Amino acid sequence: MGKLTLRYITTAKLLAAALFGATLLTGIHAQAADTATSTSETKTRLILLGTAGGPLPKANRSAPANVLVVNGKAYVIDAGDSVARQLIKAGVSPTSLRAVFIMHHHSDHNADYGNLLFLSWAAGLKNAVDTYGPPPLVKMTSLFLEMNDWDIQLRQREEHRPELAQLIKAHNIQGDGVVYQDENVKVTAFEVEHYGAKPSYGFRFDTPDRVIVFSGDTQRTANLIQMARNADILVHEVVNDEAVDRLVQRIDPGNMGLKDHIVNAHTPITEVGKIAAEAGVKTLVLTHFVPSDGPDDKDEIWPKDVRKDFKGPVVLGRDLMEVK
């Protein structure tokens, strides 16, 4: 167990060891003031910006979004509702944005895609930003710019902002493979199975000091296990399948289509530990919790089944948590 993990445990609210006989890390929040400490320990920072699953806005968790900060540059993975504000709350300047990666086009993952770019530009972004996602990302980007043309033109004219359309380089992902590479990260997209949402992707980030894999929204997918092989961190979605009936009853009683989607499009809690173990990842981070509010989203619920199969550290994702 490394130095970072040990430090984690000493500062964490541990609810695990006694209950589950296992290493469980929870309640560790990112602290903007902690930047100097963390960058001295590792070049790559992973901060969970939003850990809810599903498009309904929630009081306790923000919509899916994550950021990697490598050598001062920000790489955002998913852009759910409030992603720009979550970046600010995490102490990451939107002007450090270098690239954005959208896993698929469900609205919980992309509702603020355009706004992230738009507001980062309003905050003073000067450099180009590459964006990647399944088609029709390029078309969505140009339509967003068109929709907001009034403000964009005015600010370019009056405030001498750089031309926003020239800063954004949108790319449609056309299949598995390396989609982006610079001096800080190599990003490999891989297709995952997300029921009717085709294509949907997960991403593997190889940075100078860490390999971090994001599952995206997915059922159990062999492609993910292969791409996550021996990764330092696997950030994986999770559904408590026992709670799905209660969730549907709460938000849209009798909607069998909704239940069908939740059950078939995601990975049940009983499978996530098996996947992490098969992939041989060092640390498993749970996120995209479904349900992600109400009585079925409690810390003691999530790790029980995971721990049966995965013996490494399990992190229960929280908004603004930095995973060290």
Ligand SMILES: [Zn+2]
């Ligand atoms: Zn989702």
Ligand SMILES: [Zn+2]
């Ligand atoms: Zn989805």
